[in-house]
Amino acid sequence: MQKDLDVIWHPCTQMKDHETLPLIPIKSGKGVYLYDFEGNSYIDAVSSWWVNLFGHANPFINEKVKAQIDTLEHVLLAGFTHEPAVQLAHKLVDITPSGLDKVFYVDNGSSAVEAALKMSYHYHLNLGKNKSVFLSLRNSYHGETIGALSVGDVALYKETYKPLLIANKQVPVPLDQSEEAAIEALKILEEILKNDAHEVAALIVEPLVQGAGGMHMYHPRYLVGARALTKAYDVHLIADEIMTGFGRTGRMFACEHADISPDFMTLSKGLTGGYLPLSVVMTSNEIYQAFYCDYNEHKAFLHSHSYTGNPLACAAALATLEIFDTENVLEENKKKQQYIMNEVQKFTLLSNVKEVRQQGMITAIELKGYNVKERIGLRFYQFALSKGVLLRPLGHVIYFMPPYIITYKEIDKMISVAYEGIQSL
Numbered sequence: 568m569q570k571d572l573d574v575i576w577h578p579c580t581q582m583k584d585h586e587t588l589p590l591i592p593i594k595s596g597k598g599v600y601l602y603d604f605e606g607n608s609y610i611d612a613v614s615s616w617w618v619n620l621f622g623h624a625n626p627f628i629n630e631k632v633k634a635q636i637d638t639l640e641h642v643l644l645a646g647f648t649h650e651p652a653v654q655l656a657h658k659l660v661d662i663t664p665s666g667l668d669k670v671f672y673v674d675n676g677s678s679a680v681e682a683a684l685k686m687s688y689h690y691h692l693n694l695g696k697n698k699s700v701f702l703s704l705r706n707s708y709h710g711e712t713i714g715a716l717s718v719g720d721v722a723l724y725k726e727t728y729k730p731l732l733i734a735n736k737q738v739p740v741p742l743d744q745s746e747e748a749a750i751e752a753l754k755i756l757e758e759i760l761k762n763d764a765h766e767v768a769a770l771i772v773e774p775l776v777q778g779a780g781g782m783h784m785y786h787p788r789y790l791v792g793a794r795a796l797t798k799a800y801d802v803h804l805i806a807d808e809i810m811t812g813f814g815r816t817g818r819m820f821a822c823e824h825a826d827i828s829p830d831f832m833t834l835s836k837g838l839t840g841g842y843l844p845l846s847v848v849m850t851s852n853e854i855y856q857a858f859y860c861d862y863n864e865h866k867a868f869l870h871s872h873s874y875t876g877n878p879l880a881c882a883a884a885l886a887t888l889e890i891f892d893t894e895n896v897l898e899e900n901k902k903k904q905q906y907i908m909n910e911v912q913k914f915t916l917l918s919n920v921k922e923v924r925q926q927g928m929i930t931a932i933e934l935k936g937y938n939v940k941e942r943i944g945l946r947f948y949q950f951a952l953s954k955g956v957l958l959r960p961l962g963h964v965i966y967f968m969p970p971y972i973i974t975y976k977e978i979d980k981m982i983s984v985a986y987e988g989i990q991s992l
């Protein structure tokens with residue numbers, strides 16, 4: 568622990584907290600469990616920042632990554648290609664909504680968002696239009712690099728860096744999961760597009776669930792309307808499915824709930840089953856064609872990252888998608904999500920619970936009556952850890968986003984610890 572604190576600056580952490588809050592060195596992982604050096608185990612109920620789908624040290628994914636490492640660990644993707652990248656791109660084109668026919672590899676979520684924003688702007692430019700403003704939803708989160716932060720709206724991450732950010736506008740997100748709220752938000756979107764569409768390149772959304780914004784959920788009707796409006800006003804729709812993709816919302820991709828196809832889709836996190844950093848921007852042939860011409864450095868998309876399309880990460884992704892093909896994952900998840908929803912109903916009777924909501928394998932419990940300074944999320948986190956469950960609230964929102972291989976017995980433990988934790992606050 569001390570050797571770590573001597574040299575490592577941890578993400579999303581006020582390092583001084585570790586004067587009193589011990590770091591937890593993890594020795595190994597297996598299934599939903601993480602094990603420390605003192606023999607304690609923790610159910611990873613947040614899938615290690617929403618990436619893990621089929622458990623830690625999954626034997627099947629391990630085998631595929633091990634086989635790949637003896638074949639090719641990495642090669643640049645400019646001028647070269649490799650089998651895992653090709654296979655994975657074909658697979659992604661097959662399983663994503665129709666019209667997403669091209670795959671641009673990147674290596675983490677924020678960078679995929681950056682690439683999508685640049686592509687959208689650049690597409691319009693290649694067609695002779697100067698559209699440099701992005702619309703995004705209030706309370707959204709798309710990552711923490713400068714471009715991604717610019718289209719985000721979570722003050723905790725954004726406020727300090729405001730002077731550095733690029734031009735953008737926020738539009739209302741539906742206030743709750745009702746269809747009426749979606750329709751209300753669409754009315755305002757339409758007004759804004761009427762006035763501003765000439766300068767707007769794209770609207771970027773987290774479809775159905777705003778993750779870091781406190782697992783805020785909204786109705787698919789909003790996506791249907793936003794798709795129609797953006798098409799009508801010559802504005803791209805970017806679906807950031809970095810968190811929602813790969814079954815989290817109950818369908819393989821959240822866009823499927825609304826039966827829409829965006830102009831760009833960003834994917835990462837669950838893509839490799841939680842093994843390795845990898846992301847993609849998917850787009851249409853039409854957008855791809857706007858960049859396709861005799862060499863012209865202003866028209867080509869000259870964006871790159873060193874680890875773009877890494878073969879080990881692609882092998883992990885192919886193994887992950889093979890599990891979806893061979894096991895009845897989404898059907899089994901339906902039963903689990905229903906079970907979780909039934910079990911969490913009792914939370915609504917607690918006086919400090921405002922609301923319980925769910926979308927697929929994401930279940931959130933919003934608390935009421937606390938102010939930010941109380942740091943109740945931290946207190947709850949410590950309580951849950953002491954009982955063997957890793958739950959990391961977003962402020963006053965406690966949520967479950969476990970790996971799909973979680974058993975009913977482990978679900979029971981996760982829920983009972985959360986219940987006790989909320990009672991103890």
Ligand SMILES: Cc1ncc(COP(=O)(O)O)c(C=O)c1O
Nearest residue numbers: 675676677708709710778809810
């Ligand atoms: C919707 C969404 N977009 C983008 C990102 C950023 O991804 P990364 O953390 O890999 O940069 C996240 C991360 O939580 C996310 O939830």
